[in-house]
Amino acid sequence: MKKFTLRLSLFALPFVLALYPMDYFISNTLRKSNSFANWEYPVWNDIFNGNIKSEIIINGSSRAWKGVDAVMLGDAFNKKAYNIGLDGHDFYLENLRYNLLLEHNQKPELIIMILDNHTLAEATRIYTPEQLLPYMLWNSTMREPITKLKAYNYYDGIIPMIRYYGKRSSLKEFARLQIRKHPKNDINKIRGYHGFEMDWDPTEFQNLKNDLKKKHKKTFDTKLYKPTVQLFDKFLSESKSNNIEVVLVYAPEFIEGQKVMGNRKEIIDVYANFGRKYNFPFYDYSRDSISYDQSNFYNVLHLNKNGAEIFTKDLIKRLKHEKNLQSNFMYSK
Amino acid sequence: MSEAKNPSVKKFWFWLSISINLGFLGVFKYYNFFAESFAAAVANFGFEAHPWTLKVILPVGISFYTFHGLSYVIDIYKDRIKAERDFVDYSVFVSFFPLLVAGPIERATHLLPQIKKKRIFNHISAADGLKQILWGLFKKVVIADNCAYFANIIFDNSSEYSGSTLVVGALLFTFQIYGDFSGYSDIAIGTARLFGIDLLRNFAYPYFSRDIAEFWRRWHISLSSWFKDYLYIPLGGSKGGMWMKIRNTFIIFLVSGFWHGANWTFIVWGLLNALYIMPSIIFNNNRNHLDIVAQGKYFPTIKELLSMVFTFGLTVFAWIFFRSENLTLAWLYISRIFTPELFSFPNFKYQSSFTPIAFLLIGFILVEWIGREQQYAISKILSKSAFLRWSLYYILIALIFIYAGVNQQFIYFQF
Numbered sequence: 001m002k003k004f005t006l007r008l009s010l011f012a013l014p015f016v017l018a019l020y021p022m023d024y025f026i027s028n029t030l031r032k033s034n035s036f037a038n039w040e041y042p043v044w045n046d047i048f049n050g051n052i053k054s055e056i057i058i059n060g061s062s063r064a065w066k067g068v069d070a071v072m073l074g075d076a077f078n079k080k081a082y083n084i085g086l087d088g089h090d091f092y093l094e095n096l097r098y099n100l101l102l103e104h105n106q107k108p109e110l111i112i113m114i115l116d117n118h119t120l121a122e123a124t125r126i127y128t129p130e131q132l133l134p135y136m137l138w139n140s141t142m143r144e145p146i147t148k149l150k151a152y153n154y155y156d157g158i159i160p161m162i163r164y165y166g167k168r169s170s171l172k173e174f175a176r177l178q179i180r181k182h183p184k185n186d187i188n189k190i191r192g193y194h195g196f197e198m199d200w201d202p203t204e205f206q207n208l209k210n211d212l213k214k215k216h217k218k219t220f221d222t223k224l225y226k227p228t229v230q231l232f233d234k235f236l237s238e239s240k241s242n243n244i245e246v247v248l249v250y251a252p253e254f255i256e257g258q259k260v261m262g263n264r265k266e267i268i269d270v271y272a273n274f275g276r277k278y279n280f281p282f283y284d285y286s287r288d289s290i291s292y293d294q295s296n297f298y299n300v301l302h303l304n305k306n307g308a309e310i311f312t313k314d315l316i317k318r319l320k321h322e323k324n325l326q327s328n329f330m331y332s333k
Numbered sequence: 334m335s336e337a338k339n340p341s342v343k344k345f346w347f348w349l350s351i352s353i354n355l356g357f358l359g360v361f362k363y364y365n366f367f368a369e370s371f372a373a374a375v376a377n378f379g380f381e382a383h384p385w386t387l388k389v390i391l392p393v394g395i396s397f398y399t400f401h402g403l404s405y406v407i408d409i410y411k412d413r414i415k416a417e418r419d420f421v422d423y424s425v426f427v428s429f430f431p432l433l434v435a436g437p438i439e440r441a442t443h444l445l446p447q448i449k450k451k452r453i454f455n456h457i458s459a460a461d462g463l464k465q466i467l468w469g470l471f472k473k474v475v476i477a478d479n480c481a482y483f484a485n486i487i488f489d490n491s492s493e494y495s496g497s498t499l500v501v502g503a504l505l506f507t508f509q510i511y512g513d514f515s516g517y518s519d520i521a522i523g524t525a526r527l528f529g530i531d532l533l534r535n536f537a538y539p540y541f542s543r544d545i546a547e548f549w550r551r552w553h554i555s556l557s558s559w560f561k562d563y564l565y566i567p568l569g570g571s572k573g574g575m576w577m578k579i580r581n582t583f584i585i586f587l588v589s590g591f592w593h594g595a596n597w598t599f600i601v602w603g604l605l606n607a608l609y610i611m612p613s614i615i616f617n618n619n620r621n622h623l624d625i626v627a628q629g630k631y632f633p634t635i636k637e638l639l640s641m642v643f644t645f646g647l648t649v650f651a652w653i654f655f656r657s658e659n660l661t662l663a664w665l666y667i668s669r670i671f672t673p674e675l676f677s678f679p680n681f682k683y684q685s686s687f688t689p690i691a692f693l694l695i696g697f698i699l700v701e702w703i704g705r706e707q708q709y710a711i712s713k714i715l716s717k718s719a720f721l722r723w724s725l726y727y728i729l730i731a732l733i734f735i736y737a738g739v740n741q742q743f744i745y746f747q748f
Binding site: 001168 | 730736
């Protein structure tokens, strides 16, 4: 038994010794990628490195990061703005990103919370879980929300390297970065925002309609998820008590697409009620003229670059006329 | 039963025990199949039947531990062993954890004495066990799970693909089921060896077989030999002349197909294999290849190679039935293979990410060929150099780490 244990320990020793250095090396290399994991690494890097340094934070899903130009918005108020919109997620993970921002950066003065039909739905998965890989190890803030969504287990956040098990695409990206081969789909997010110069593509909407037909349904209904609603309430309440202004903004959605979203009114009412409860402004852009013009969108839910500029400009105009903000935010230095 | 002095009392207890064992299996695994088949049959005559069906989850590995139990009872009845009076030892025999869910199907005569014997830790045997676990993991996680990913894409969307792609799909399933099941067996056998217990061998490089009879001596050996000892021989085996031999062979393969699951696809798979083996039964050459192919040589002869390719082709064809959800889908899959597009270049979704898997598959087949004279492929590989041997283990671990496929449940857990 002794001999067996000794030989086994000897065999395992190189692994044990190499685990942490390998993890450190792979994670640090992977962080440099600005094309992998839906271009999320640059934003995560800025959050973890304390580089956000902004008074205005734009939070939300892809409706946020593809729709609100942070530089334009910040310049309009002579302040710094950063867009931390997280692709493919609802408030559960958006809130995690915001909490991590608070942990590593200065507290913002204003949060523009971009909302959509799914913001308060149940989180069932992590979209592109690879985006979290380089930051997860020994990070207690991330551990619970991530393990709850079952993309990773408890030990993934505790033991070096094991979360890379079977993550072939991440390891491939690591290898690519090592040989410095340039990716094909590099985009340059500026302060978390990137506008997409794309024209309207009808195929996605058609697929959506076909999907409904297949399911013999007329609309897609989104179910509000109580724990996420409570989390959102907590976020608003804490922002209020920390003197952080929040502006709730229901993002523009192409009018034709709104017809297949069943319970939009019920959901928008929930947001409006939250605005009233905490005396935060609520803007509904789903009935704004932006939402009626197809040329502003590249699909039903996403603005193109031109649409994003129009939307950001209009948002700035509205914010400048917002009474609540004038005293607390606009004239602060 | 073992205490009974009167043969009829002994017989009573024997059949009672057999009935209870098979009763559980019948209720959990086959009741719905018979009820639904009955309803479908009477519907053909214009009657309507709404049979009551069970809505229970099939207990994992029920076919395996039922067969453990049956072998124990039959061996006592045949006076091959004595009844076990130690409940703990008996429980370990029936539910020994490495083999509980997917075998190998053990015999009381083989396993019980090992459980009762005092075992002393043997570091050579334990290290060998670890090595077999490693190889089993590689087969399951790298080969089977990756093949499964692409096989599922092709089988689930077979109407979209050309004949040549469907052939690739069938080939991938062929390696998936081998990697999955023999990988599990290696892990089970290796784990048992850590405890000083030698389990029955379950696979012996079946895809290098030169005829179907050899294939069945090398595939799921513990089940084949179970059927031979507890069904084929009691039915009369080959002693009753040609007709008896043919009948018993069909029964064995029919039951073997049915053992896998209550679905007509498994039954057709079993019958197809019975048909495959029939010529060698009729011409009495089913024991032609008892040796290892190209033993002591690097390459097989042309004749051996052609026999292996032919046997492999037959096996791949039969697996299409095994993999399909029902007979209609199996038939559609096969009919789509035999189109002019059979000679086009295969093309399927995510094909570009298949390239490294194809190389791993080729490497895997080579290692299996090199190690075909051993209990498992890497058993004696690079035995002259510890440095190279350890390097190989590290490479295997790295490959498992990097190329672990999307997690798939073991196929044989459902049986």
